[in-house]
Amino acid sequence: MSFGGILDSIKDIFFPVNCLNCAKEGDFVCEECLKTLDLSGVFCCPVCHQENKTGDYCLGCQPLFIDAEIAVTKYDEQDLIGEIMHCFKYQYVEDLEKTIEKMIASFLSNNDLPEFDAITFVPLHGRRYIERGFNQSEKIAVILAKKMHKPVVNLLKRTRYTKPQAKFKRQERLVNLKDAFEFCYKKQDFKNKNVILVDDVFTTGSTMQECAKVLKSNKVAKVIGFSLARG
Ligand SMILES: [Zn+2]
Numbered sequence: 001m002s003f004g005g006i007l008d009s010i011k012d013i014f015f016p017v018n019c020l021n022c023a024k025e026g027d028f029v030c031e032e033c034l035k036t037l038d039l040s041g042v043f044c045c046p047v048c049h050q051e052n053k054t055g056d057y058c059l060g061c062q063p064l065f066i067d068a069e070i071a072v073t074k075y076d077e078q079d080l081i082g083e084i085m086h087c088f089k090y091q092y093v094e095d096l097e098k099t100i101e102k103m104i105a106s107f108l109s110n111n112d113l114p115e116f117d118a119i120t121f122v123p124l125h126g127r128r129y130i131e132r133g134f135n136q137s138e139k140i141a142v143i144l145a146k147k148m149h150k151p152v153v154n155l156l157k158r159t160r161y162t163k164p165q166a167k168f169k170r171q172e173r174l175v176n177l178k179d180a181f182e183f184c185y186k187k188q189d190f191k192n193k194n195v196i197l198v199d200d201v202f203t204t205g206s207t208m209q210e211c212a213k214v215l216k217s218n219k220v221a222k223v224i225g226f227s228l229a230r231g
């Protein structure tokens, strides 16, 4: 057994993990409960959010900044996925990362992602990062990158502290986010590269569109929106 494996066994003895859903000891979400989630993937038009097979624009929609909208599963606040996302955002636990990894693996076994060069993520403001100690979108990006054997690059940073989006109505969300992000990657340019942009939950898409706008104005060719759950 590896050192990590031994450490895991010791942790299991002293700090057992119980399934978030059925309380069975062992995993953060046990295999049976994980099976209740539909991880076959959600692909939508990035503008009207109508579901389709690829996540591309539908014929009648005017392209904005995101080129495709892809999620692992549908979001439901009242359901297990709501609890998973809530825990992931507010009380980070290492074991939950294994659950997220299983979810992404299951999604990838059912679907192909469009061609891309690198993975980036919606940044948190430094102040919120310090409050939480981690960025849940970055964690998802790292897991996806590991599975896809692609690099994670931090391309964006928040230029100002914005209030949580959930407090706003759709129109106000856009105003809240205006010029909230800037391109922060200096090592090489991402000209003509295709990038996957990760956020934890995709709701109206205004955060992703604002991030994608900055990426596109820095010559990124394609921005594929990827989230764990589609609200
Ligand atoms: Zn369970």
Ligand SMILES: [Zn+2]
Binding pocket: 045, 046, 047, 048, 049, 050, 057, 058, 059, 060, 061
């Ligand atoms: Zn559409």
